[in-house]
Amino acid sequence: MRAACWHGRQDIHVDRVPDPTILNPRDAIIRITRTAICGSDLHLYNGFIPSMKKGDIVGHEFMGEVVETGASVSNLRKGDRVVVPFPIACGHCEPCSRELYSLCENSNPNAWMGEQMFGYTPCGIFGYSHIMGGYPGGQAEYARVPFADVGPLKVPDQLSDEQVLFLSDIFPTGFMAAEACGIRHGDVVAVWGCGPVGQFAIKSAYMLGAAKVIAIDRFPYRLRIAASQGGAETINYEQVSVSEALREMTAGRGPDHCIDAVGLEGHAPGLKGAYDKAKTLMMLESDRPVALREAIMNCRSGGTISVAGVYGGFIDKFPMGAVVNRALTIRSGQTHVHRYMRPLLERIRSGEIDPSFIITHRLSLDDVSEGYSTFSLKEDECLKVVMTP
Structure with missing residues (x-):
């Protein structure tokens, strides 16, 4: 598949990489229909976040269609349209039980790195350095979503991708x-x-x-x-x-x-x-x-x-x-996204807010290098870049 990969400071471009596969019974594979460049992605782009490795797939704001689920995922079906929260949370540890999802104790396989940096480790995060778990991100054609039985939110057909995409993070x-x-x-x-x-x-x-x-x-x-x-x-x-x-x-x-x-x-x-x-x-x-x-x-x-x-x-x-x-x-705190997705979806559904007002640039995934540069330099009055894989 095609994916936006980090290759060093101010060098993010599309590579051909292996397709993701189910690794755990609680996984799902998502075919990504919309993904965005977040302001915090610019910290990766500008070299401020340590533990990045060449070839890491970036991106943590994405949504799409379920194409495969693990044996333990009963809440999702093939074809479901979902938004994926950027924090990866197990849903069952002590912080998750208190809806402090970005503090999940079970989702960061590199917990020792987080402990060295912060004292205790935060959760894993898609596409955001090995301190945060080293998970491949969502600026790609497909993504593996761990703990898919507690993370992705199904969205109604009457709302467009651009209206619900930002429930993933911002x-x-x-x-x-x-x-x-x-x-x-x-x-x-x-x-x-x-x-x-x-x-x-x-x-x-x-x-x-x-x-x-x-x-x-x-x-x-x-x-x-x-x-x-x-x-x-x-x-x-x-x-x-x-x-x-x-x-x-x-x-x-x-x-x-x-x-x-x-x-x-x-x-x-x-x-x-x-x-x-x-x-x-x-x-x-x-x-x-x-x-x-x-x-x-x-x-x-x-x-x-x-x-x-x-x-x-x-x-x-x-x-x-x-x-x-x-x-x-x-x-x-990193946002406890799972806690807010459903109530904010209702605000969108009721017409109280249309989050798509922030989108200024719509690009294909192949234009990711241009998107990062334009967003970083604030060129062409760029506020938000959304990409279609």
Whole structure:
């Protein structure tokens, strides 16, 4: 089959690889009909995630048609149309029993690597390094889905692939980020980063009762989408002081909740940005936590910081004094996608949201190199790339 494979920094292209096969009675094989490039895939593309190997199949946002099931998979049939959650979860361990699916204790065969990096291992993830299990990803014609009896969600025929594809990751991720804030009616929420996750965090914050959402980014087209599609007020951090603008927009108190939808490749003008870039180039810091620092310093006292952006290792100049002395709460986590798929599917089915609004580029799988480059460089006002194998 054809699959998008990692060959080094900024080198992802299509190779011919063996078709996947059933390895466990709880497996299923999916013929992929839609797959997408996620913002977190850019961390692989730009060389920030360790333990990648040449030839690794990438991609964790995908859906398709069931073509084969293992003997223990009774909930799926050949021909079923399904969306696959990016965390791989067994459904039966202690974290899974508490719906903390991204903390599954049984799905990462390379648990020792996760333990060395994080203390304890997270779950396995499709197409996202050997620290996360080394599973082949979904930017391909077919994929093997472990624990298929608890993961894939069957979707109704009346909804298109593009309407439901993002249930695999970024819609639940944006929603969980907003939910983690504990939003009450009338609250003000600030969102750093207007990429796809940020856009869904904006929409979700309003769904959960926010009175005002403020979107912060540097690309005019992403801010325009946040305003026109999400109803957010906007701040371009290259044009104005974020701190001063937020104080003016919140009567001097700061936002009630701040969402970091940027993660480890944050940018900032001036010395702040140069400092982090230099530290990462010298391998003295693994992540650039520009947005996280800014969210902490600008959140109102007693407020909540929700971190949806991906961080991989260690950060510098973390303002712990502000967290402690102003009683801030920080919440984060890889998304427990399984928990959110059915309720968010109902919101799509009811017409409350059509997630396809974020798609700007539709390509074939053979154009994956172009897709990664365009998305990474923010060329042609690229917000989201969806591919058809």
